[in-house]
Amino acid sequence: MRLKVINRQAVWDLLCCGGFAIxxxxxLLSGAYLSYVSPRMKPYIYxxxxxxxxxxxxxx
Amino acid sequence: xxxxxxxxxxxxxxxxxxxxxxxxFNHPAxxxxxxxxxxxxxxxxxxTAKSGRVSLLQFSKRELEQPSGEIALRxxxxxxxxxxxxxxxxxxxxxxxxxxxxxxxxxxALLLEPPLRRLCCLRKVFQIADxxxxxxxxxxxxxxxxxxxxxxxxxxxxxxxxxxxxxxxxQQIRVLNxxxxxxxxxxxxxxxxxxxxxxxxxxxxxxxxxxxxxxAYGLIQPLLLLFGADTAVNTMVNIFLxxxxxxxxxxxxxxxxxxxxxxxxxADFFVRHFPRTLSGGMVAALxxxxxxxxxxxxxxxxxxxxxxxGIPLPAALTFxxxxxxxxxxxxxxxxxxxxxxxxxxxxxxxxxxIVSVLVGLTFALLPQRTEILQGYGQDxxxxxxxxxxxxxxxxxxxxxxxxxxxxxxxAEFFSVGKFLLIGTLAAAALQTWGSSSGFFxxxxxxxxxxxxxxxxxxxxxxxxxxxxxxxxxxRSLTNLFPHGAVLAFLVFGPMMDLKNxxxxxxxxxxxxxxxxxxxxxxxxxLVVFGVFSLAGV
Numbered sequence: 001m002r003l004k005v006i007n008r009q010a011v012w013d014l015l016c017c018g019g020f021a022i023x024x025x026x027x028l029l030s031g032a033y034l035s036y037v038s039p040r041m042k043p044y045i046y047x048x049x050x051x052x053x054x055x056x057x058x059x060x
Numbered sequence: 061x062x063x064x065x066x067x068x069x070x071x072x073x074x075x076x077x078x079x080x081x082x083x084x085f086n087h088p089a090x091x092x093x094x095x096x097x098x099x100x101x102x103x104x105x106x107x108t109a110k111s112g113r114v115s116l117l118q119f120s121k122r123e124l125e126q127p128s129g130e131i132a133l134r135x136x137x138x139x140x141x142x143x144x145x146x147x148x149x150x151x152x153x154x155x156x157x158x159x160x161x162x163x164x165x166x167x168x169a170l171l172l173e174p175p176l177r178r179l180c181c182l183r184k185v186f187q188i189a190d191x192x193x194x195x196x197x198x199x200x201x202x203x204x205x206x207x208x209x210x211x212x213x214x215x216x217x218x219x220x221x222x223x224x225x226x227x228x229x230x231q232q233i234r235v236l237n238x239x240x241x242x243x244x245x246x247x248x249x250x251x252x253x254x255x256x257x258x259x260x261x262x263x264x265x266x267x268x269x270x271x272x273x274x275x276a277y278g279l280i281q282p283l284l285l286l287f288g289a290d291t292a293v294n295t296m297v298n299i300f301l302x303x304x305x306x307x308x309x310x311x312x313x314x315x316x317x318x319x320x321x322x323x324x325x326x327a328d329f330f331v332r333h334f335p336r337t338l339s340g341g342m343v344a345a346l347x348x349x350x351x352x353x354x355x356x357x358x359x360x361x362x363x364x365x366x367x368x369x370g371i372p373l374p375a376a377l378t379f380x381x382x383x384x385x386x387x388x389x390x391x392x393x394x395x396x397x398x399x400x401x402x403x404x405x406x407x408x409x410x411x412x413x414i415v416s417v418l419v420g421l422t423f424a425l426l427p428q429r430t431e432i433l434q435g436y437g438q439d440x441x442x443x444x445x446x447x448x449x450x451x452x453x454x455x456x457x458x459x460x461x462x463x464x465x466x467x468x469x470x471a472e473f474f475s476v477g478k479f480l481l482i483g484t485l486a487a488a489a490l491q492t493w494g495s496s497s498g499f500f501x502x503x504x505x506x507x508x509x510x511x512x513x514x515x516x517x518x519x520x521x522x523x524x525x526x527x528x529x530x531x532x533x534x535r536s537l538t539n540l541f542p543h544g545a546v547l548a549f550l551v552f553g554p555m556m557d558l559k560n561x562x563x564x565x566x567x568x569x570x571x572x573x574x575x576x577x578x579x580x581x582x583x584x585x586l587v588v589f590g591v592f593s594l595a596g597v
Contacts, residue, residue, distance in 0.1 A: 013470075036298065
């Protein structure tokens with residue numbers, strides 16, 4: 001599909017939500033999240049990363 | 061070639077849009093400028109511009125009902141004609157007088173049509189509103205005016221009686237659009253061109269802020285090392301990140317639930333299905349609280365949406381205060397933290413239920429007479445998210461509803477999230493101070509149950525621990541403090557703390573928040589003190 005117009009707000013949404021999601025996934029996959037919270041939080045953080053990825057995908 | 065700046069003047073009938081445009085165009089600052097005025101509403105006043113060279117294109121409401129491509133073509137032809145006549149130069153500005161009863165999305169769609177999207181750039185939106193009719197219109201236009209206020213850069217108020225009315229209206233408008241400037245109509249007319257054109261760049265602001273933070277860090281780092289405070293700052297940063305990682309997922313769940321209630325459930329769902337009696341309502345609130353496996357950050361957005369959907373305040377308050385204490389995550393975390401001791405879990409849950417029911421009852425016996433939600437919160441359609449399902453632009457089908465649900469949740473998450481960030485920062489600073497100064501060990505020798513209870517409740521409020529993990533801290537206090545004081549810490553903390561207070565402030569009025577804080581603190585103290593002291597448990 002041809003790109004019509006670049007919407008700056010959508011780009012910022014993509015960068016902010018996507019960046020935050022990638023950071024969370026990095027913390028989870030590297031195990032670094034255990035320095036801050038207990039393992040019980042793992043599914044909740046995965047859920048948050050998934051929602052943030054969905055939000056960033058919606059701004060495309 | 062630079063895009064032509066577009067300025068929009070919008071407002072309801074008789075708001076004074078044409079008068080505003082006339083005064084503006086006759087201002088010396090517009091002298092000699094070539095302007096194109098697009099009028100989508102023929103007001104009672106006529107255009108009488110003298111200073112500038114104004115080309116006028118008018119469109120009737122019937123033309124607006126046609127596909128926007130035809131209007132865009134007509135405007136595009138006018139722009140091309142002007143270019144031909146003026147050796148390739150464009151109009152300096154395009155001004156649009158927009159009909160307030162037509163959704164603003166139509167105008168945005170029009171400006172994105174192929175003939176216009178590369179030629180025009182929407183610069184500013186001015187809302188003209190009559191002070192006396194603003195509240196009436198907000199409640200009676202099904203979200204239409206709210207949606208317009210949410211996209212406005214400046215709101216010009218006409219016929220403002222006094223400073224008090226101006227302040228009240230400004231507060232209500234800023235609930236719908238926190239960044240909007242609210243100005244008096246005539247004062248606005250006298251604004252200089254420069255001020256009207258001034259447009260802060262979000263990117264520049266963000267980069268500037270990042271630069272300042274880096275600079276501040278670079279300057280402070282050697283000083284911290286010099287005074288040996290770098291450990292404290294690192295501790296604070298770690299505590300801050302810990303709270304953020306713990307609180308944000310729960311806030312997200314709360315926001316998703318809140319948006320589902322707001323967007324997906326029919327407006328009269330709770331009115332039809334929620335128990336009508338006080339006792340039935342409270343039991344329903346406790347059952348709902350038990351099945352919501354989240355911390356206190358999640359219950360506040362849900363509480364707000366329940367109030368908006370018409371749930372009685374006592375039942376909603378019971379839900380708000382009980383949820384963070386009695387849900388399965390909290391029960392299990394307390395169970396593990398206290399070495400598989402069910403008695404502590406039972407005490408926490410039972411006291412939590414008693415306190416939350418009593419808090420609800422106080423609001424049933426002494427009803428809150430003033431409005432509790434900020435701005436136009438009682439209208440189920442209106443909040444500060446800027447995402448509305450208006451009567452004029454209804455959302456159709458499940459796909460549309462789902463799209464609205466995600467947009468609403470995203471807007472609410474970022475709107476409430478900033479309050480959580482501020483609260484978390486304050487809590488992290490207080491926790492760092494608490495741990496470095498040996499706060500708890502200093503308190504240990506203070507003696508009486510009442511005093512230690514008060515001090516631990518104060519600590520729970522200031523430290524804003526997540527209700528799913530505060531039991532670990534409470535366990536470490538059992539050797540230092542009486543059991544009753546530890547229970548007060550475990551019951552009061554999740555119900556009311558510093559970060560909850562800031563989250564509540566995002567949606568509720570200060571008077572209500574103060575009453576809620578004092579009631580929860582008072583009831584919690586009396587109940588726990590009564591059980592552990594007078595009854596001799």
